[in-house]
Amino acid sequence: MVRKIRNFIGNEYVEPRNEGKYEVFNPAFGEVIAKVSESTKEEVDNAIDLAQEAFFKWSETPVPDRIKLLFKLQKLLHDHMDEIAEITTNEHGKTFEESKGDLIRAIQNVESASAATYHSMGVSNKNIANGIDEELIKVPLGVFAIISPFNFPSMIPFWFMPYAIALGNTVIIKPSERTPMTMEYIMVLSVKLGSQRM
Amino acid sequence: MGSTPVAKYVYNKGTSNGKRVQAGASAKNFIVVMPDADLDGSIKNIIGSFFGNAGERCLAGSVLVTFEENHDEVVDKFLKEARGLKVGYGMEKDVDMGPLIRKEHLMRVISYIESGESEGARLLLDGRKIKVEKYPNGFFLGPTIFDDVSIDMKIAKEEIFGPVASIIKAENFEHAIELVNSSQYGNASSIYTRSGYYAREYVKRVNAGNIGINIGVAAPIAFYPFAGMKNSFFGEIHPQGGFEHVDFFTDRKVVIGKWYLLTYSPR
Numbered sequence: 244m245v246r247k248i249r250n251f252i253g254n255e256y257v258e259p260r261n262e263g264k265y266e267v268f269n270p271a272f273g274e275v276i277a278k279v280s281e282s283t284k285e286e287v288d289n290a291i292d293l294a295q296e297a298f299f300k301w302s303e304t305p306v307p308d309r310i311k312l313l314f315k316l317q318k319l320l321h322d323h324m325d326e327i328a329e330i331t332t333n334e335h336g337k338t339f340e341e342s343k344g345d346l347i348r349a350i351q352n353v354e355s356a357s358a359a360t361y362h363s364m365g366v367s368n369k370n371i372a373n374g375i376d377e378e379l380i381k382v383p384l385g386v387f388a389i390i391s392p393f394n395f396p397s398m399i400p401f402w403f404m405p406y407a408i409a410l411g412n413t414v415i416i417k418p419s420e421r422t423p424m425t426m427e428y429i430m431v432l433s434v435k436l437g438s439q440r441m
Numbered sequence: 442m443g444s445t446p447v448a449k450y451v452y453n454k455g456t457s458n459g460k461r462v463q464a465g466a467s468a469k470n471f472i473v474v475m476p477d478a479d480l481d482g483s484i485k486n487i488i489g490s491f492f493g494n495a496g497e498r499c500l501a502g503s504v505l506v507t508f509e510e511n512h513d514e515v516v517d518k519f520l521k522e523a524r525g526l527k528v529g530y531g532m533e534k535d536v537d538m539g540p541l542i543r544k545e546h547l548m549r550v551i552s553y554i555e556s557g558e559s560e561g562a563r564l565l566l567d568g569r570k571i572k573v574e575k576y577p578n579g580f581f582l583g584p585t586i587f588d589d590v591s592i593d594m595k596i597a598k599e600e601i602f603g604p605v606a607s608i609i610k611a612e613n614f615e616h617a618i619e620l621v622n623s624s625q626y627g628n629a630s631s632i633y634t635r636s637g638y639y640a641r642e643y644v645k646r647v648n649a650g651n652i653g654i655n656i657g658v659a660a661p662i663a664f665y666p667f668a669g670m671k672n673s674f675f676g677e678i679h680p681q682g683g684f685e686h687v688d689f690f691t692d693r694k695v696v697i698g699k700w701y702l703l704t705y706s707p708r
Contacts, residue, residue: 268543273578375698381692
């Protein structure tokens with residue numbers, strides 16, 4: 244029997260309520276390798292509530308501490324590149340080299356987002372009128388949602404996720420139901436980053 | 442990220458509910474090979490654009506534009522390289538191209554090949570004939586090449602998302618630009634040339650967000666935005682890095698303040 248893809252919410256696995264509706268194939272073998280269930284509204288609402296709750300703490304975390312997490316994530320993805328790429332090849336079909344390229348681009352976005360210490364700076368004018376100072380500050384927004392396609396299972400969620408979290412937001416990722424295993428595995432690895440919720 | 446109807450729907454639904462949305466959509470990318478291009482040095486790069494990731498990427502080359510002066514030479518070299526690609530299971534070492542994502546998608550791409558045939562394009566290489574002995578149930582399709590394609594054919598207009606190349610002969614540079622800009626999409630486009638003039642004109646006049654000069658997959662690196670135009674992108678700020686991306690993930694708060702000298706001591 245093929246296994247069901249699990250949800251990852253609040254730093255732990257949560258068994259989806261529904262039965263697997265969609266099939267994940269290894270397209271080279273033409274075989275079903277996993278199933279994906281459609282989340283219920285309650286499950287999605289719960290994920291949003293937890294992400295909103297995490298936001299209050301995460302947005303208060305100083306930006307240098309936030310990007311320390313990105314440094315760890317960058318190393319983690321590098322250290323596990325071959326495993327992640329093999330999962331991508333088996334669920335998507337692209338060659339192992341292409342899968343590694345997919346992940347390398349994801350990693351480059353983690354690196355790029357670690358400039359958040361600079362990106363989050365504001366601007367100010369002292370004495371814009373007599374005795375009056377004015378400044379612009381950048382503040383995080385809240386919970387972001389990422390709906391990513393099947394063709395680059397690791398790169399495309401990372402076009403958004405590292406920037407969102409570096410700048411103090413929280414994120415919900417819905418990977419493609421056709422290629423969900425790459426992000427599922429990256430989330431397994433991310434447990435190693437510590438107890439902070441992403 | 443998805444097809445244009447889905448991206449449009451998500452964009453409209455999100456923005457009408459007061460949310461910020463970046464929605465990447467379909468593409469149809471034109472690759473122009475000028476007669477002065479370094480063809481031998483570029484051919485593998487051109488092939489990578491059309492058949493890398495089995496054509497399942499929004500930056501994949503889909504239409505190859507040639508000219509009277511170089512058409513036969515480009516076609517010969519393109520065909521020869523495409524024939525040499527090994528299709529198979531991506532974990533095996535010498536494999537160049539994997540299968541498509543699903544049986545249904547394979548059938549959809551095949552229906553585009555059939556439409557190309559029925560609309561009168563000349564099939565030079567038929568990917569349907571590829572058999573991967575070891576994996577008879579895989580969703581494989583080999584590189585497929587059509588010549589004598591005209592711009593009004595379905596295979597020249599719609600996103601196929603598979604390893605299918607359509608070759609169109611342009612009358613001159615002006616005509617090539619016209620062909621490229623006739624697309625409803627504007628994700629990526631590339632020119633192969635040794636002329637700085639043509640390269641510069643191409644950048645200026647082509648309505649695509651990611652432009653390659655002697656580079657077939659114009660994928661911006663992480664700290665530049667991934668810039669689609671026209672029906673390839675819905676939103677203002679584009680994915681990936683770049684200073685404006687920071688604005689997408691933050692709100693601006695402007696603080697104006699004045700301080701008075703306290704005339705009493707607070708307790």
